[in-house]
Amino acid sequence: MTVIAFLVGVVVLVVGLAVSIALHELGHLLPAKKFGVHVGQYMIGFGPTLFSRRRGETEYGIKAIPLGGYISMSGMYPPSPSRAGRAGRAGGGFFATMVQDARAANAETMTDVDEGRLFYRLPVYKRIIIMLGGPVMNLLLAVVLFTIMLSGIGVQTATTTIAGVSECLVSSASAESGCTASDPPSPAAAAGILPGDVIVSVDGTEVADFAEASQIIQDSPGEQLAIVVERDGVPRTLQVTPALTEREIVTADGDVVTAEVGMVGMTAQSEYVPQPVWAGAEMTVDSVQRVAGVVVQLPVRVYDTAVALFTGGERDPDGPLSVVGAGRIAGEVASVDAPVLNRVAGLLGLLASLNLALFVFNLIPLLPLDGGHVAVALWDGLKRLWARVFRRPPPRPVDTARLVPATFVVVVLLIGMGAILILADLFNPISVFG
Structure with missing residues (x-):
């Protein structure tokens, strides 16, 4: 699979x-x-042609190597300048041959094409638009x-609806995976927070998502906070005191650091929130x-x-x-x-x-x-x-x-x-x- x-x-x-x-x-x-330029080809890909069909003056097709594409417009290069009746040259050797070949290929695109439909004849702004x-x-x-x-x-976002509450509070640095008799109950469990509760406000501040609630809790270790939750449509005010614990957090610069923050031991449900x-x-x-x-x-x-x-x-x-x-x-x-x-x-x-x-x-x-x-x-x-x-x-x-x-x-x-x-x-x- x-x-x-x-x-x-x-x-x-x-x-x-x-x-x-x-x-x-x-x-x-x-x-x-739109600007009247003669377009001979519209091709997706390079290399040998796999499929093509001509509609009007333009051939539309797909080529074997799908790493690009092109359209062939008449008059991409202006005619070569003449000097004393002879075609201008770019120099001698390999590059001069390339220039002359480009001129020859360009001349073929202008055969039997009205001069007003050549690309180089367009106003500058039209060429830029194209x-x-x-x-x-x-x-x-x-x-x-x-x-x-x-x-x-949407963006997957932790909502204000509680998904789970830890029975006890175990430090993230602990290797233990479960609660023992010696572990104290988590602040959330001790306060009576239950899965399905919807957080309305924390310490008098209304919260729109779990991140806002978490930030207040992390900034308030050892301080008693009033958390208003909605349970079965009825608002309830619960008192919770975040415990001081070490936890990895992401800074504003995107760095992950270990810091001492407040923690109550609860997780939130996630859902896609359209932006x-x-x-x-x-x-x-x-x-x-x-x-x-x-x-x-x-x-x-x-x-x-x-x-x-x-x-x-x-x-x-x-x-x-x-x-x-x-x-x-x-x-x-x-x-x-x-x-x-x-x-x-x-x-x-x-x-x-x-x-x-x-x-x-x-x-x-x-x-x-x-x-x-x-x-x-x-x-x-x-x-x-x-x-x-x-x-x-x-x-x-x-x-x-x-x-x-x-x-x-x-x-x-x-x-x-x-x-x-x-x-x-x-x-x-x-x-x-x-």
Whole structure:
């Protein structure tokens, strides 16, 4: 059953990632169609085509390697500038050949296409909208997934309803697992608190959940507190004196420390509490900042991952992952011994985080990423603005083909980093459950 659940988690991750990629490319496709750009292909994946169908002027299809996608727009590169009637060159050798091949491939996309439907002919703002459409689609999908997780399912919260009361109070440092005749009764049992009681207030302070009640109790060892509970619809006031005990607590910084606190020996029932509908958007904003921090330090973090891989060291649990690592975590989440809703929420959170990673990563201002195309459009706009301000002739469009060598270097680096992460996820994986 656990193996099947693990495989289900992996399949959910793969399907969810494919849907995320499809929506990302749809985010490019819709504004491109809206602005009249000729789109030759809309493809999910890379490599050999498994399935395709042409509708109108666009071929829609799925390719064999589901690690990305693309749309093919006519005129991504402007025509090559001419000098004395000859095509411009980027230099000699390998990179010059790459530039010329890119120009030739681009020229094919513009065959029999009206000049007004070429991408480079669009106003700067329209080009930016098209290129940002993909990342924005991933951002919106993350908001939707987080909203389903937080507002649709809810956050598992300890309520004010008492689930159990300890007969005696045994220190957490004690190795004993049960009560003995010498153990004193727990303060909760001595006060007459019973399972099913609903806490209304503690020491005159109304509480909305068990955490608020626990905080007052922990801060008041040795002090008699009046606890108002509702039992069978009738309010009752009970007097309880928290005992001083050592217990592990989580600080505001997230550190776990041992401290002397008050304890009465009772536990609460848990239930899923739906959060406000804007909670998903708030979590998205908070998560974007965290993901952006990882992406900004990506080369350093990949280097640290490589060192941990070859030395056998422990990886940073908040470090970058490959698709293999994400699939492994999805399988662990799906197969963990926990309620189904917990596992569903975990998978939703994982898919939302992957979409945020796609959003942030694609904003990097380097070709072939979407952010690189945005940077080119902005540079083109600045050139045009400069010419208007100083009353100069309109400049030629930015010759994007000249950036093909730099694009090639970026692609090689991305492939290298991806290979390191895949190897690390195979031989030195991160486990969310230790």
